Amino acid sequence: MPAPPEIQGRPAAALDTFVERVRSGNVRALARAITAIENNSSEASRLMKALFPYSGHASVIGMTGSPGAGKSTLVDHLAREYRKQEKTIGIIAVDPTSPYTGGAILGDRIRMQAHHADTGIYIRSMATRGFLGGLAPATADVATLLDAAGKDIVLIETVGVGQDEIDIVRLADVTVVILVPGMGDDVQTIKAGIMEIADIFVINKSDREGADRVEREIRAMQTLAIRRDDWMPPIVKTVASEGTGVPELAKAIASYREYFESKDLALRKKVSNWRERLVEMLRTALLDRMMREHLDPEHLTEYAREIAERRRDPYSLVEELVRSFGEKHV
Amino acid sequence: MPAPPEIQGRPAAALDTFVERVRSGNVRALARAITAIENNSSEASRLMKALFPYSGHASVIGMTGSPGAGKSTLVDHLAREYRKQEKTIGIIAVDPTSPYTGGAILGDRIRMQAHHADTGIYIRSMATRGFLGGLAPATADVATLLDAAGKDIVLIETVGVGQDEIDIVRLADVTVVILVPGMGDDVQTIKAGIMEIADIFVINKSDREGADRVEREIRAMQTLAIRRDDWMPPIVKTVASEGTGVPELAKAIASYREYFESKDLALRKKVSNWRERLVEMLRTALLDRMMREHLDPEHLTEYAREIAERRRDPYSLVEELVRSFGEKHV
Numbered sequence: 001m002p003a004p005p006e007i008q009g010r011p012a013a014a015l016d017t018f019v020e021r022v023r024s025g026n027v028r029a030l031a032r033a034i035t036a037i038e039n040n041s042s043e044a045s046r047l048m049k050a051l052f053p054y055s056g057h058a059s060v061i062g063m064t065g066s067p068g069a070g071k072s073t074l075v076d077h078l079a080r081e082y083r084k085q086e087k088t089i090g091i092i093a094v095d096p097t098s099p100y101t102g103g104a105i106l107g108d109r110i111r112m113q114a115h116h117a118d119t120g121i122y123i124r125s126m127a128t129r130g131f132l133g134g135l136a137p138a139t140a141d142v143a144t145l146l147d148a149a150g151k152d153i154v155l156i157e158t159v160g161v162g163q164d165e166i167d168i169v170r171l172a173d174v175t176v177v178i179l180v181p182g183m184g185d186d187v188q189t190i191k192a193g194i195m196e197i198a199d200i201f202v203i204n205k206s207d208r209e210g211a212d213r214v215e216r217e218i219r220a221m222q223t224l225a226i227r228r229d230d231w232m233p234p235i236v237k238t239v240a241s242e243g244t245g246v247p248e249l250a251k252a253i254a255s256y257r258e259y260f261e262s263k264d265l266a267l268r269k270k271v272s273n274w275r276e277r278l279v280e281m282l283r284t285a286l287l288d289r290m291m292r293e294h295l296d297p298e299h300l301t302e303y304a305r306e307i308a309e310r311r312r313d314p315y316s317l318v319e320e321l322v323r324s325f326g327e328k329h330v
Numbered sequence: 331m332p333a334p335p336e337i338q339g340r341p342a343a344a345l346d347t348f349v350e351r352v353r354s355g356n357v358r359a360l361a362r363a364i365t366a367i368e369n370n371s372s373e374a375s376r377l378m379k380a381l382f383p384y385s386g387h388a389s390v391i392g393m394t395g396s397p398g399a400g401k402s403t404l405v406d407h408l409a410r411e412y413r414k415q416e417k418t419i420g421i422i423a424v425d426p427t428s429p430y431t432g433g434a435i436l437g438d439r440i441r442m443q444a445h446h447a448d449t450g451i452y453i454r455s456m457a458t459r460g461f462l463g464g465l466a467p468a469t470a471d472v473a474t475l476l477d478a479a480g481k482d483i484v485l486i487e488t489v490g491v492g493q494d495e496i497d498i499v500r501l502a503d504v505t506v507v508i509l510v511p512g513m514g515d516d517v518q519t520i521k522a523g524i525m526e527i528a529d530i531f532v533i534n535k536s537d538r539e540g541a542d543r544v545e546r547e548i549r550a551m552q553t554l555a556i557r558r559d560d561w562m563p564p565i566v567k568t569v570a571s572e573g574t575g576v577p578e579l580a581k582a583i584a585s586y587r588e589y590f591e592s593k594d595l596a597l598r599k600k601v602s603n604w605r606e607r608l609v610e611m612l613r614t615a616l617l618d619r620m621m622r623e624h625l626d627p628e629h630l631t632e633y634a635r636e637i638a639e640r641r642r643d644p645y646s647l648v649e650e651l652v653r654s655f656g657e658k659h660v
Binding site: 053270271275281286305314318325 | 379382383385386600601602603604605609611612614615616618619621630633634635639640643644646647648649652
């Protein structure tokens with residue numbers, strides 16, 4: 001009797017079952033799928049192909065801010081606000097913890113307890129290192145996965161300082177930038193890099209001294225910025241630890257979405273986002289093929305040694321390797 | 331009469347002159363070369379090939395820390411310390427300023443004034459965005475350039491929070507991580523991500539309350555960390571604004587280098603660094619060729635539109651594009 005049909009090693013029937021379990025929002029299936037994405041495995045690729053047609057319905061909200069801005073607390077309160085509206089939520093917390101020492105898992109558990117027994121909220125941390133294809137593509141895939149799993153809202157939180165982290169929230173439908181009073185001058189510098197990506201500003205811990213100054217600074221920078229979509233990012237003041245201002249934040253997000261859809265800008269933004277995601281995916285996939293077919297680890301080390309000893313220049317080597325790519329097949 | 335021989339458009343003789351001017355440390359030639367690297371131009375590629383054989387002599391020191399840790403001040407004082415030892419210095423300041431609003435140039439001018447008329451110090455800021463091949467590869471190329479230009483020491487300073495910035499200092503010969511007392515809990519989290527890359531710790535602003543606590547925290551984390559090279563990263567206390575502790579920092583860096591060379595670890599680290607740099611260079615070069623030969627901007631936009639409208643799945647598309655790469659030539 002012939003073996004059952006397989007898709008590159010995994011029985012097709014098993015993949016179908018996996019896809020169905022993810023789509024139904026099964027927590028264990030989601031966890032396994034996200035791990036597969038983090039590991040850039042071939043299973044993840046098959047899964048994403050199968051799930052992709054079911055995505056495109058969730059609202060993806062990126063939230064970013066300096067360390068200490070109170071992002072997690074704000075995200076948790078916003079999630080609760082959406083639960084009141086009967087919406088289901090996926091939260092992706094991009095965690096700046098070391099890949100070596102781990103630590104994200106504990107945070108998940110503590111935060112999950114706050115939403116104990118609410119199956120409408122799924123939380124997953126992702127460390128900022130340790131998977132092959134880069135952080136932004138993996139996070140985008142997880143957002144697509146949670147979307148296909150039927151979540152109405154996908155919240156992505158990151159520390160808004162590194163370029164990786166900024167790339168992540170830029171690919172959201174709505175980007176919220178969280179500032180706090182009294183973080184000193186260097187933080188103002190960092191803010192400059194994320195001012196352009198904010199669709200909505202939040203001044204969290206707004207009961208602190210200096211909240212008005214932060215507001216004035218945002219307003220001053222806004223007079224310089226030119227947005228192609230003519231949207232004027234509103235400023236919402238919150239005290240996340242008390243839930244103050246969270247309904248107003250949800251309203252501001254809804255207003256932005258309405259504005260965006262009324263102006264037919266939503267599709268344009270999605271196309272622009274997909275252009276960037278495609279380029280990133282290609283970058284990773286091309287390198288994967290190169291490493292698989294043309295450049296095994298031993299060769300790579302040997303080349304690196306020749307370069308370190310100045311017996312070879314890396315610029316010419318890379319040109320040669322790229323030129324020969326696709327021509328010979330090993 | 332035949333035209334003079336050209337290397338892809340630029341007369342070879344002109345390139346030779348350019349290379350010679352860079353090697354002699356000519357400030358205008360360096361500035362032009364670095365701009366070419368930032369723009370990922372073909373001139374940069376030819377230049378780097380010609381300069382590479384002259385590199386490999388400089389000591390590359392990466393310095394990273396939280397915003398507000400006093401990195402620039404410390405780097406400036408360390409540069410002065412090396413000048414006392416008659417060494418020439420190149421400083422690369424990776425600036426988290428927005429690509430849109432600029433701002434790095436002013437900082438260079440202010441800092442250059444402090445070293446006024448000292449041709450032994452060259453300072454250049456690089457913004458964290460806006461060039462094609464990524465920040466880390468461009469910074470690494472600029473370090474190689476300053477090395478080939480005869481600088482004895484290349485100091486690279488970055489904000490140690492984003493992955494990009496961490497990647498930059500990881501590729502240095504020596505990595506210095508700068509901490510300060512009293513930055514709060516979130517900063518402790520970020521620190522976790524950079525603890526592993528530190529060859530030397532600096533506690534700057536060490537006259538502040540809490541310096542001892544930071545030292546205890548570092549020691550506590552060190553008991554958990556295992557380094558393959560058996561080096562125990564020392565902790566140097568500085569007050570950069572007064573120059574206190576800077577000679578001790580220079581000594582710690584020298585000790586690390588001595589240890590490293592005595593243990594034959596230097597070449598091994600360089601080979602490992604070059605492996606990573608090669609992979610990054612390949613990633614960029616492969617995508618460049620793909621975009622040039624197989625995927626013009628209009629096609630890319632059309633694909634993005636089909637994906638945004640769920641008429642095509644991006645995962646299969648990327649597989650197809652990568653499979654056909656190198657087979658057809660446009």
